[in-house]
Amino acid sequence: MTTLLEVSGVSVTFDGFRAINNLSIQIAEPELRAVIGPNGAGKTTFMDIVTGKTKPDEGRVIFGEKSVSLLGMSESQIAQAGIGRKFQKPTVFEAQTVRENIAMALKNTRGPFDVLFGRRADNREERIREVSDEIGLTDVLDQPSGALSHGQKQWLEIGMLLAQDPRLLLVDEPAAGMTPAEREHTTNLLMRAAKTRAVVVVEHDMEFVRRLNCKVTVLHEGAVLAEGSLDHVTKNQDVIDVYLGR
Amino acid sequence: MRKSFIAQNPSVLWFLAGLAIFTLGVTFMSEAAGVDMISTSFLKTLGKTLCLCLVAIAMDVVWGYCGILSLGHFAFFGIGGYAIGMWLMYARTEGIVATSLDSAALPPTPQEITDAIGSQIFGVVGSSDFPALWAFSHSLPLQLLAVVLAPGLLALVFGWLAFRSRVTGVYLSILTQAMTLALSLYFFQNDTGLRGNNGLSGLQNIPGLEARGQAVVSLWFFWASALALGMGYVLFAYVVSGKFGSVIRAIRDNEARVRFLGYHVEHYKLFIFTLTAMVAGVAGALYYPQAGIINPAEIAPIASIYLAVWVAIGGRGRLYGAVIGAALVSLMSSWFTGGSAPNINLGFYEIKWTDWWLVLLGVSFVLVTLYFPKGVGGIFDALVRKTAVERQGDYGPDKGAWRNDEGKPS
Numbered sequence: 213m214t215t216l217l218e219v220s221g222v223s224v225t226f227d228g229f230r231a232i233n234n235l236s237i238q239i240a241e242p243e244l245r246a247v248i249g250p251n252g253a254g255k256t257t258f259m260d261i262v263t264g265k266t267k268p269d270e271g272r273v274i275f276g277e278k279s280v281s282l283l284g285m286s287e288s289q290i291a292q293a294g295i296g297r298k299f300q301k302p303t304v305f306e307a308q309t310v311r312e313n314i315a316m317a318l319k320n321t322r323g324p325f326d327v328l329f330g331r332r333a334d335n336r337e338e339r340i341r342e343v344s345d346e347i348g349l350t351d352v353l354d355q356p357s358g359a360l361s362h363g364q365k366q367w368l369e370i371g372m373l374l375a376q377d378p379r380l381l382l383v384d385e386p387a388a389g390m391t392p393a394e395r396e397h398t399t400n401l402l403m404r405a406a407k408t409r410a411v412v413v414v415e416h417d418m419e420f421v422r423r424l425n426c427k428v429t430v431l432h433e434g435a436v437l438a439e440g441s442l443d444h445v446t447k448n449q450d451v452i453d454v455y456l457g458r
Numbered sequence: 459m460r461k462s463f464i465a466q467n468p469s470v471l472w473f474l475a476g477l478a479i480f481t482l483g484v485t486f487m488s489e490a491a492g493v494d495m496i497s498t499s500f501l502k503t504l505g506k507t508l509c510l511c512l513v514a515i516a517m518d519v520v521w522g523y524c525g526i527l528s529l530g531h532f533a534f535f536g537i538g539g540y541a542i543g544m545w546l547m548y549a550r551t552e553g554i555v556a557t558s559l560d561s562a563a564l565p566p567t568p569q570e571i572t573d574a575i576g577s578q579i580f581g582v583v584g585s586s587d588f589p590a591l592w593a594f595s596h597s598l599p600l601q602l603l604a605v606v607l608a609p610g611l612l613a614l615v616f617g618w619l620a621f622r623s624r625v626t627g628v629y630l631s632i633l634t635q636a637m638t639l640a641l642s643l644y645f646f647q648n649d650t651g652l653r654g655n656n657g658l659s660g661l662q663n664i665p666g667l668e669a670r671g672q673a674v675v676s677l678w679f680f681w682a683s684a685l686a687l688g689m690g691y692v693l694f695a696y697v698v699s700g701k702f703g704s705v706i707r708a709i710r711d712n713e714a715r716v717r718f719l720g721y722h723v724e725h726y727k728l729f730i731f732t733l734t735a736m737v738a739g740v741a742g743a744l745y746y747p748q749a750g751i752i753n754p755a756e757i758a759p760i761a762s763i764y765l766a767v768w769v770a771i772g773g774r775g776r777l778y779g780a781v782i783g784a785a786l787v788s789l790m791s792s793w794f795t796g797g798s799a800p801n802i803n804l805g806f807y808e809i810k811w812t813d814w815w816l817v818l819l820g821v822s823f824v825l826v827t828l829y830f831p832k833g834v835g836g837i838f839d840a841l842v843r844k845t846a847v848e849r850q851g852d853y854g855p856d857k858g859a860w861r862n863d864e865g866k867p868s
Contacts, residue, residue, distance in 0.1 A: 291720030
């Protein structure tokens with residue numbers, strides 16, 4: 213296990229409100245990590261910082277063996293470096309088919325000229341099929357993804373994330389709106405993915421986190437409150453006070 | 459697994475076939491063929507309409523597919539027209555000057571010829587020197603290059619500045635409109651060296667082809683316009699199909715998400731903006747020799763707004779829609795404003811279409827936007843394509859997922 217992502221001393225202020233306050237987190241590769249915390253604890257802002265959507269006021273965000281700073285990079289450069297993100301609300305391209313959605317996400321060259329003139333990879337269809345089998349959408353590959361149900365869109369988005377083949381997956385509430393059976397499948401999928409790469413899951417649902425059976429980081433008011441196994445953090449008095457107690 | 463380009467885009471074949479039949483039909487009915495069912499002036503109108511269709515599909519790609527509501531593409535069209543117009547004026551004036559100087563006692567020096575051309579062209583704005591802009595006007599190949607490169611470079615620089623700052627939506631539209639207005643005002647100035655508000659004229663007289671007569675030359679331009687439209691259609695059909703099309707439509711629908719997939723959104727926008735500007739320049743270069751005159755009013759912002767209206771009425775996001783919209787509206791516009799449309803006498807008030815055409819156009823734009831967001835081209839959807847998928851069966855992909863009879867998933 214080597215450290216893949218290192219966030220240290222990061223602070224962000226939105227109009228005077230301190231969303232992230234001197235936050236430091238380290239993620240190893242491979243690792244599965246759950247991030248929990250009450251609303252407004254800074255979970256999503258943390259993801260925004262790592263993926264380049266929000267620029268922090270201070271602090272360092274370092275990625276990979278070469279210790280590249282992510283702060284000077286654009287969103288697309290960060291994504292190309294190997295960080296994939298799933299949003300809380302499923303955001304798939306509804307006007308396009310499931311196949312097109314996955315094809316766009318497949319790891320490949322991303323420049324306009326490559327995409328316009330580049331030949332398709334020979335195993336492209338195979339890879340699309342692999343992903344669609346994994347997420348159970350093979351039957352609807354040629355349907356517009358707008359016609360999918362909420363749960364299926366969640367799946368498609370997870371599938372797009374897998375197709376990107378990132379080193380670090382940031383997953384925001386993957387189980388929202390899913391049934392128990394779907395949740396179980398999601399858990400298995402994330403745990404399997406975490407065998408070869410780093411996966412960070414932001415989740416509200418404690419049952420879901422318990423099933424992930426991994427190290428947990430509790431955020432509160434933009435800083436780390438506690439870190440460790442789920443049992444360890446749930447015994448922590450601070451955590452009980454701010455989160456579990458209410 | 460991979461379907462051929464034509465199989466993916468059945469509209470290309472239909473469009474090319476239709477265009478070929480139309481071109482042949484018009485050719486056999488034209489004055490040049492000796493039938494005289496289509497007058498030369500109407501032939502020019504048809505040829506011009508084809509050029510407008512070409513710039514409309516460029517607009518459709520940049521707006522309907524990539525989501526950039528550019529109000530500057532008619533400026534690129536105009537620049538293309540100016541670029542070819544400069545050569546046309548220079549070469550024709552050179553011919554006239556050479557003839558008149560031939561009768562002089564002494565043979566003219568090259569400097570005398572240049573001066574005479576200069577005073578012929580720029581006399582109208584009280585000048586006789588060639589401005590720097592005209593440096594290449596003596597050379598047809600260089601001016602033809604300028605037809606593509608001048609709009610392309612302008613679009614590249616402007617687009618790079620605008621997209622890099624992540625200006626989007628209505629703000630970008632305003633910015634492109636400001637560019638168009640600035641450009642048109644710049645062209646209006648006499649100092650610019652493009653003959654101010656007189657513009658360039660006499661463009662219908664092609665040097666070297668005077669003996670052919672307008673009937674034949676117009677037909678040639680008609681063919682060239684049809685060819686350019688056909689090629690433009692195939693080009694853009696290729697660009698918007700496949701994965702590239704997938705990416706630009708995704709940019710239109712959710713730019714931020716495309717960034718998180720690792721695509722440099724700005725590069726894609728810049729590519730599309732520049733490519734469509736270059737095609738617009740080509741369309742303009744074919745249009746203005748048929749129109750005969752170009753002046754800065756042609757590139758005023760209103761022209762680019764009309765372009766957006768055509769595409770909206772024809773149907774955004776489908777290439778044939780843009781063609782239908784441009785052809786329909788511009789032909790109707792020349793019919794209504796040309797005085798051919800019969801006035802309607804209401805007894806107390808007579809509706810003169812020359813005055814009321816704009817109102818009619820405005821009302822139909824509003825109606826199309828409200829009730830037929832897919833535009834006229836949307837009719838083909840109902841005829842050809844299957845209607846939107848109606849989702850049947852279960853909500854979730856798995857056992858234990860919500861079923862239809864349980865109602866919507868929470």
